[in-house]
Amino acid sequence: MAKLELEDIQSGVLSPRPSPYVATYILLRIDDREVGRELMRKLSTVVASAGHQTSPAGNAWVSIALSFEGLKALGVPQESLDSFSTEFRQGMAARAHELGDTGESSPENWEKPLGTRDVHVVLTALSPNEQELESVLERARKAYQELEGIKAIWRQDCFASTTGKEPFGFRDGINHPAVEGSGIPGTNPREPPLKAGEFVLGYLDETGKYPAMPKPETLGRNGTYVVFRKLHQHVAAFRKYLKANSSSPGEGQLLAAKMMGRWSSGAPLALCPERDDPELGADPHRNNNFLFQDTDPKGFYTPLGSHIRRMNPRDTLGDITKVNLHRMIRRGTNYGPPLPDGVLEDDGADRGLMFVFIGSHLRRQFEFVQSEWVNNGVFIGAGNDKDPITGTSDGAGKFIVPRKPVRRSFYGLPRFVVTRGGEYCFMPSIRALRWLADLDT
Numbered sequence: 001m002a003k004l005e006l007e008d009i010q011s012g013v014l015s016p017r018p019s020p021y022v023a024t025y026i027l028l029r030i031d032d033r034e035v036g037r038e039l040m041r042k043l044s045t046v047v048a049s050a051g052h053q054t055s056p057a058g059n060a061w062v063s064i065a066l067s068f069e070g071l072k073a074l075g076v077p078q079e080s081l082d083s084f085s086t087e088f089r090q091g092m093a094a095r096a097h098e099l100g101d102t103g104e105s106s107p108e109n110w111e112k113p114l115g116t117r118d119v120h121v122v123l124t125a126l127s128p129n130e131q132e133l134e135s136v137l138e139r140a141r142k143a144y145q146e147l148e149g150i151k152a153i154w155r156q157d158c159f160a161s162t163t164g165k166e167p168f169g170f171r172d173g174i175n176h177p178a179v180e181g182s183g184i185p186g187t188n189p190r191e192p193p194l195k196a197g198e199f200v201l202g203y204l205d206e207t208g209k210y211p212a213m214p215k216p217e218t219l220g221r222n223g224t225y226v227v228f229r230k231l232h233q234h235v236a237a238f239r240k241y242l243k244a245n246s247s248s249p250g251e252g253q254l255l256a257a258k259m260m261g262r263w264s265s266g267a268p269l270a271l272c273p274e275r276d277d278p279e280l281g282a283d284p285h286r287n288n289n290f291l292f293q294d295t296d297p298k299g300f301y302t303p304l305g306s307h308i309r310r311m312n313p314r315d316t317l318g319d320i321t322k323v324n325l326h327r328m329i330r331r332g333t334n335y336g337p338p339l340p341d342g343v344l345e346d347d348g349a350d351r352g353l354m355f356v357f358i359g360s361h362l363r364r365q366f367e368f369v370q371s372e373w374v375n376n377g378v379f380i381g382a383g384n385d386k387d388p389i390t391g392t393s394d395g396a397g398k399f400i401v402p403r404k405p406v407r408r409s410f411y412g413l414p415r416f417v418v419t420r421g422g423e424y425c426f427m428p429s430i431r432a433l434r435w436l437a438d439l440d441t
Helices: 033-043 068-073 078-082 086-090 093-099 130-145 235-244 249-260 307-311 320-324 362-374 430-437
Strands: 021-030 061-066 121-127 150-160 224-233 329-335 352-359 397-401 408-413 417-427
Touching: 021 033, 021 068, 021 130, 033 068, 033 130, 033 150, 033 430, 061 068, 061 130, 068 078, 068 086, 068 417, 086 093, 086 362, 086 417, 093 362, 121 130, 130 150, 224 362, 235 249, 249 307, 249 397, 307 362, 352 362, 352 417
Parallel strands: none
Antiparallel strands: 021 121, 021 150, 061 121, 061 417, 150 329, 224 352, 224 417, 329 352, 397 408
């Protein structure tokens, strides 16, 4: 087992988030190359490492990621730029078709400056409460506000509530893989730890090889790719669909659970298929402790097309090692005011999730899951059916609930989640931040 160099890996890559917590995303544009390098120097002293999990920075930290345009703005040599993955070099907006970002989600409809060449640095600050957040933000602000040639161009404040629920009303943040060598356990004891190279560059991955790494090694090692996306949620439309396709509130709650694969409490259908169990849902030692095939190969408990079974099929496909090639670290944080319980009309507020996906392979992790598991159903024998929660259905979607003696099909699924923008980024190691600061090209 490889020993991870935790002191060099940014805390935001591996460290579990506190509960509850608040967070802020700030986008920076670099207008002056030399000033940008000085920014890297200053931020390298602010960013917490994954080795500081028990320090004051363990639950409150700043992390830094750069877009391809950001690396260019710093004057990274062309040989190094060319060594990054094709997907990263092209950027998220250019990959819209592969991701299903069409129609309302297409880049021309994104919230500016998302999807533009102005997005250079993504600064993320996170802490258990507003007071500590302001403290870590103040340290970060000193790094860029005192520098002419650096401009803050966008900000999104976020939070994870005490209930842990996202805007649709489901407990979120339950499923996290264990990373070999990190010392941080996963949430499913039935799943073995994944090789560190799936999430951090410079280590063996699940194929037994080292993932392609940007050059030089000082720049690439202990870094990773980060996908950040702002996802707006049509909460009223979701509630209307449930009401229109059920004869009672209880039936609507069951339909919602079938679509998600969990009850609103977080209790999985795999463990309590007939009714919600809030005590189970709130128990981190039990609410993700399951596989599918032994008890539910046909999806009578958890439909094959449900959201959680698409995002992580576990043993559904017969070989969990193949599924592991597409695993990611996924973290979502709420933004915007919640829609009050029972309200069925949209109030016009912007609400949803800021999602972060972390992995060493943009194509076979994030893009594969989006294109083949979320927006396609062939892998489970469901044709073109899409994820009922996050898929790109656009009013013509279908969701099948297996049951005896006759399965039930739900039609007319709209798009409940819309992409407001995002970017592919590279989160360098702390040593790499210093390397960027010392560039002299």
